[in-house]
Amino acid sequence: MSIFTDWLIATEAEAASVAMIDSTQERSYKDWPHLALQGIGLMEFEHLAAIVRGDGDNARAMVGELLHQATEEGPFVAAVDPAFIDGLAALADTSLSNVATSWQQSDYLREWPLPELTRTLGHIVAFARRSRQAEKAVLQLMTM
Secondary structure, eight states, rough: OEEEEEEEEOOOGHHHHHTTTTTSSSSOOSSSOOOEEOOOHHHHHHHHHHHHHTOOOOOOOEEEEEEEEESTTEEEEEEEOOOHHHHHHOOOOGHHHHHHHHHSSTTTTTTHHHHHHHHHHHHHHHHHHOOOOHHHHEEEEEOO
């Protein structure tokens, strides 16, 4: 079973509406700034969060409280830890290659080509900066 992850810039109060994206035509990804993150899930993000925090392999949750869960199968919407978003937004563009190289050492990302992972990290960092400029949370939508 595949899990799909999307980040959206929204308020926590919009979590239930965000969860409706895949299940109704009332909401769509066009309603919020979003970033599709195929192939990157919780484990990969926890490893990245440890790198950004400087904790090395000390992975811990980078998502906060579960804000909405429609059923046992999802979709699930949670807030991404604001400290993680702040850390991503603060990364210098010149450090992305080094951070991506460290991130690739994760068991989950060894197969990713480094140039592709570096590009993806650049998109994630740009999205984090955009959320900070908008002064809104990043919500993580997970669907199966």
